[in-house]
Amino acid sequence: MQFSEEKEWQDLAAKAQSGDKSSYNQLLHSVLPYIQNFLRASLANPDWVDDVTQEVLLSVHRSLHTYSADRPFKPWLTSIISFRRTDFLRKHYGDRKHKQTSTDDAEFIADHVTNPSNAGELKDIESSLNELPEKQRAIFTMIKLEGYTAKEVANTMGMNESAVKVSAHRTSVKLKGILE
Amino acid sequence: MTKKKTDKKEQGIDNLIDSLSDDLTPVNKLAHPALRVLPWVLIALVYMAGVLHFLGIRMDISEKLGETLFLYEMLLTLGIGLTSAYAAGWLSVPDMGERPWLLAIPTALFAAFATLIGCTIICNGLDTPKIDWHHCFSDTLLMGFIPMVLLLILVRKGATTKPYWMSFMCVLSSGSLAWAAIRMSCMSDRIGHNMIFHFLPFIVLALVFSALARKIYRW
Numbered sequence: 001m002q003f004s005e006e007k008e009w010q011d012l013a014a015k016a017q018s019g020d021k022s023s024y025n026q027l028l029h030s031v032l033p034y035i036q037n038f039l040r041a042s043l044a045n046p047d048w049v050d051d052v053t054q055e056v057l058l059s060v061h062r063s064l065h066t067y068s069a070d071r072p073f074k075p076w077l078t079s080i081i082s083f084r085r086t087d088f089l090r091k092h093y094g095d096r097k098h099k100q101t102s103t104d105d106a107e108f109i110a111d112h113v114t115n116p117s118n119a120g121e122l123k124d125i126e127s128s129l130n131e132l133p134e135k136q137r138a139i140f141t142m143i144k145l146e147g148y149t150a151k152e153v154a155n156t157m158g159m160n161e162s163a164v165k166v167s168a169h170r171t172s173v174k175l176k177g178i179l180e
Numbered sequence: 181m182t183k184k185k186t187d188k189k190e191q192g193i194d195n196l197i198d199s200l201s202d203d204l205t206p207v208n209k210l211a212h213p214a215l216r217v218l219p220w221v222l223i224a225l226v227y228m229a230g231v232l233h234f235l236g237i238r239m240d241i242s243e244k245l246g247e248t249l250f251l252y253e254m255l256l257t258l259g260i261g262l263t264s265a266y267a268a269g270w271l272s273v274p275d276m277g278e279r280p281w282l283l284a285i286p287t288a289l290f291a292a293f294a295t296l297i298g299c300t301i302i303c304n305g306l307d308t309p310k311i312d313w314h315h316c317f318s319d320t321l322l323m324g325f326i327p328m329v330l331l332l333i334l335v336r337k338g339a340t341t342k343p344y345w346m347s348f349m350c351v352l353s354s355g356s357l358a359w360a361a362i363r364m365s366c367m368s369d370r371i372g373h374n375m376i377f378h379f380l381p382f383i384v385l386a387l388v389f390s391a392l393a394r395k396i397y398r399w
Contacts (some may be wrong), residue, residue: 065275
């Protein structure tokens with residue numbers, strides 16, 4: 001079964017390379033479930049699957065000339081899927097600072113929060129954070145939410161590294177207490 | 181995700197497939213990596229031989245070629261240059277991941293070269309040359325930079341999924357061939373001199389091209 005599917009993809013890809021539009025259409029429709037299943041199994045948010053799938057399809061189109069029909073099609077396709085998935089995740093997490101928004105924005109939560117059903121908890125965390133002293137809140141936000149290292153925060157705040165770590169830890173404990 | 185939203189996205193993918201199919205034109209298939217890299221190897225060797233002729237071959241070359249260690253160093257760098265160029269050719273196709281040994285060979289040879297350098301430093305000590313502008317620095321760049329740019333252009337025709345490895349292999353191949361060529365020109369066998377003026381330029385280029393790898397090989 002697997003072998004015949006692989007052979008079919010190889011043949012369709014070879015025909016697509018020679019400009020056969022219907023074979024190409026058939027190939028893309030045929031590989032679509034494979035791409036989506038691969039991504040569904042490896043992405044935390046199911047909403048991202050279709051975005052990455054579109055990127056993968058465009059990449060397949062752009063790099064069709066690099067496929068050689070004497071090699072199996074699946075490893076070629078899988079490499080492209082992995083590459084685009086990594087690209088997407090890098091960009092997504094790299095940009096998170098620019099994607100901060102109110103937790104009241106339902107559309108944003110649906111698109112960007114890994115588990116949208118937990119959005120209510122996010123609101124609680126947000127309001128609990130607002131109860132903290134400004135300095136403590138800044139340290140906690142930089143370390144736990146923005147991903148800075150204790151050393152970087154220490155340099156920014158003009159404190160020593162261990163004081164920053166202690167503050168972040170105490171804030172975590174305090175928040176836990178508030179949220180319980 | 182709501183059912184409506186899913187349907188909309190599915191519809192978007194179907195439309196995308198249809199428009200990609202409509203846009204399809206016959207493609208010029210990429211030749212086998214070995215066939216694509218071979219002309220580069222020939223051009224690089226001819227170019228380096230020309231630069232070597234321009235700079236002049238070291239006077240004690242016949243004596244040096246009789247030394248086992250020098251010959252080993254030459255063969256090792258030639259091996260690194262050829263295998264890493266071949267790996268760069270393969271890296272320009274997405275399914276290169278199926279052949280990790282292609283990266284392992286030049287990396288292992290480079291490790292052997294680093295070991296040779298390390299042993300030379302332990303046996304002979306590390307002399308520290310005066311750091312100023314030395315003609316060897318520009319000679320090394322003259323020898324290796326143009327072949328490296330040519331290789332970068334050549335492999336950009338593909339679609340790499342490993343841009344950092346690609347940058348490393350491109351610098352490694354032209355750098356090691358240039359090292360071999362410049363060693364046939366420069367009379368100095370002092371390791372400190374060779375490290376600073378023959379090796380350091382390629383370390384700098386490797387760092388620059390690694391930093392820019394994702395931009396250079398974007399597709």
